[in-house]
Amino acid sequence: MKLKDLLINFEYTVQGNLDTEISDIIYDSRKVEKGTAFVCLKGYTSDGHRYAKSAVEKGASALVISDSLDFEVPSDVAVVKVDDTRYALSLMSIEFFGHPEDELYTVAITGTKGKTTTTAMVAEIFEHAGIKTGTIGTLGVVYGGETHKTDNTTPESYIIQKSMRDMINAGCKAMVIEASSIGLKHSRLAGMTFDVGIFTNFSDDHIGGVEHKDLAEYLYCKSLLFRQCKFAAANIDDPAWKDITKDFKGSVLTYGFADNADLKGKNAHLLSENGFVGVHFETEGIKNLSVDVDIPGKFNAYNALAAISAVSFFDEIEDQMIIDALKVAKVKGRVERVPVPYNYTLIIDYAHNALSMENVLETLRQYNPHRLITMFGAGGNRPKVRRYEMGETSGRLSDLSVVTEDNSRFEDVMDIIEDIKTGLAKTDGKYVVVPNRRDAIKYCMDNAEDGDIIVLAGKGHEDYQEIKGVKYHMDEREIIADILNGKS
Numbered sequence: 102m103k104l105k106d107l108l109i110n111f112e113y114t115v116q117g118n119l120d121t122e123i124s125d126i127i128y129d130s131r132k133v134e135k136g137t138a139f140v141c142l143k144g145y146t147s148d149g150h151r152y153a154k155s156a157v158e159k160g161a162s163a164l165v166i167s168d169s170l171d172f173e174v175p176s177d178v179a180v181v182k183v184d185d186t187r188y189a190l191s192l193m194s195i196e197f198f199g200h201p202e203d204e205l206y207t208v209a210i211t212g213t214k215g216k217t218t219t220t221a222m223v224a225e226i227f228e229h230a231g232i233k234t235g236t237i238g239t240l241g242v243v244y245g246g247e248t249h250k251t252d253n254t255t256p257e258s259y260i261i262q263k264s265m266r267d268m269i270n271a272g273c274k275a276m277v278i279e280a281s282s283i284g285l286k287h288s289r290l291a292g293m294t295f296d297v298g299i300f301t302n303f304s305d306d307h308i309g310g311v312e313h314k315d316l317a318e319y320l321y322c323k324s325l326l327f328r329q330c331k332f333a334a335a336n337i338d339d340p341a342w343k344d345i346t347k348d349f350k351g352s353v354l355t356y357g358f359a360d361n362a363d364l365k366g367k368n369a370h371l372l373s374e375n376g377f378v379g380v381h382f383e384t385e386g387i388k389n390l391s392v393d394v395d396i397p398g399k400f401n402a403y404n405a406l407a408a409i410s411a412v413s414f415f416d417e418i419e420d421q422m423i424i425d426a427l428k429v430a431k432v433k434g435r436v437e438r439v440p441v442p443y444n445y446t447l448i449i450d451y452a453h454n455a456l457s458m459e460n461v462l463e464t465l466r467q468y469n470p471h472r473l474i475t476m477f478g479a480g481g482n483r484p485k486v487r488r489y490e491m492g493e494t495s496g497r498l499s500d501l502s503v504v505t506e507d508n509s510r511f512e513d514v515m516d517i518i519e520d521i522k523t524g525l526a527k528t529d530g531k532y533v534v535v536p537n538r539r540d541a542i543k544y545c546m547d548n549a550e551d552g553d554i555i556v557l558a559g560k561g562h563e564d565y566q567e568i569k570g571v572k573y574h575m576d577e578r579e580i581i582a583d584i585l586n587g588k589s
């Protein structure tokens with residue numbers, strides 16, 4: 102592709118030949134190859150401009166900069182100067198990958214909580230309508246049954262555009278993305294127009310350090326999404342909704358439990374039967390539905406309302422598809438229920454510190470289980486305080502703790518377990534120790550009683566166990582299936 106064909110829809114000055122052929126766009130000098138364009142991004146720890154010389158030495162044909170360079174650039178290398186290289190990277194990537202958004206339904210979800218869950222729900226509804234869907238978010242880039250890990254919830258613009266093109270090549274017709282405030286701030290979504298933008302909720306988070314200066318900046322960054330979508334839906338029960346969507350040109354569809362919501366939820370109550378631990382609610386207004394969601398926590402009624410609002414803009418989505426999809430939607434490894442043919446509930450969750458463990462156990466307590474059983478371990482070569490705290494939290498909130506291994510790394514499992522026991526000892530919680538994780542899962546299942554909720558905490562979506570520098574394959578879903586089939 103010619104350089105000039107990548108420089109569309111933004112201002113620049115150039116020194117050199119705009120007809121230069123560009124084989125790829127790179128923003129990490131270590132990955133530069135001959136014929137590529139290197140975009141210099143200013144980061145938190147480094148500045149890509151520093152590596153421009155090395156990029157040229159490796160054969161870059163063009164540099165995209167916002168600052169002046171401190172070396173003589175060879176005449177056969179084009180230098181493009183812009184105000185903001187992150188913005189330029191996004192717009193160049195859109196051109197390079199041929200505007201993938203034009204070939205997909207696109208939904209972007211922003212908010213402090215619920216992005217990952219709502220993304221999974223929207224994707225499940227599309228899939229129920231036969232619309233193959235890819236997602237981008239905290240879980241990585243997911244499509245066609247495969248997960249490609251990313252460093253960020255909202256990855257760098259180049260990765261987003263490339264992933265969308267890959268999704269199209271794999272037959273996807275829709276893409277749902279988590280739009281983090283940092284992603285919006287750093288122009289990772291710049292130049293895109295989404296079919297639908299969704300606001301879930303807003304609270305104090307991501308302030309300080311490398312994130313946001315203050316709450317006002319955090320809110321402002323979230324609001325940026327609503328400058329770039331055709332339709333918008335927002336949670337009317339969250340007072341921030343008006344500020345967040347103030348730049349949206351059009352009328353915002355509101356959802357929530359308030360009487361004046363366009364999609365109004367009502368009669369929400371926790372649902373716990375046949376192993377199902379979720380929430381039931383009904384809707385009126387733009388849709389009259391009776392919905393069961395199999396993800397614990399009343400707040401999932403909000404996530405489901407957000408998902409219903411999102412798909413309401415697409416004519417081919419029928420009400421029954423929504424109802425069926427929400428009944429089975431799940432987020433891998435996050436309070437994920439694994440069906441078992443017994444009268445107890447088995448849940449896999451990624452909680453691997455005291456705070457997340459407290460959140461999930463307190464949510465599950467609301468279902469009044471016969472017993473709440475928590476199986477967990479703690480990582481080796483990590484701060485010991487985490488082990489004490491996890492022991493104490495499980496001891497306080499569980500009827501039985503089953504203490505086991507979890508990525509022991511270079512430490513002895515039994516030493517880690519001793520530390521967990523120190524935390525447990527601060528409570529009067531009952532516990533047993535089963536050092537091998539497979540055996541511990543079997544112990545939980547063999548000893549389950551009707552009405553129990555068992556949480557296998559720590560692994561979540563991970564499918565390995567890390568011991569002495571080796572990552573051994575270990576997927577808890579497979580272990581559960583083996584146990585159910587009498588193989589373990």
Ligand SMILES: CC(=O)N[C@H]1[C@@H](OP(=O)(O)OP(=O)(O)OC[C@H]2O[C@@H](n3ccc(=O)[nH]c3=O)[C@H](O)[C@@H]2O)O[C@H](CO)[C@@H](O)[C@@H]1O[C@H](C)C(=O)N[C@@H](C)C(=O)N[C@H](CCC(=O)O)C(=O)O
Nearest residue numbers: 128129130142144145146147149253254255257281283311
């Ligand atoms: C603080 C922050 O946002 N950092 C992001 C930033 O990295 P950075 O600023 O540290 O980059 P840097 O190391 O200073 O390097 C600057 C540039 O020089 C380049 N470089 C560097 C070294 C070299 O030898 N050659 C070279 O070319 C780098 O490739 C980069 O382009 O740019 C990277 C590429 O886009 C991001 O992956 C990285 O996100 C880090 C992993 C991160 O933790 N970000 C968090 C704060 C974040 O973005 N979180 C949000 C919100 C999550 C939520 O809501 O839950 C998210 O979307 O993930």
Ligand SMILES: Nc1ncnc2c1ncn2[C@@H]1O[C@H](COP(=O)(O)OP(=O)(O)OP(=O)(O)O)[C@@H](O)[C@H]1O
Nearest residue numbers: 212213214215216217218219239302400403404460
């Ligand atoms: N709508 C909601 N309101 C309040 N809390 C929620 C809501 N949805 C989820 N949560 C809580 O937040 C946790 C994270 O949910 P989820 O991963 O869907 O959100 P997220 O926005 O992607 O968050 P993060 O950026 O922290 O990953 C859940 O385990 C749950 O405890």
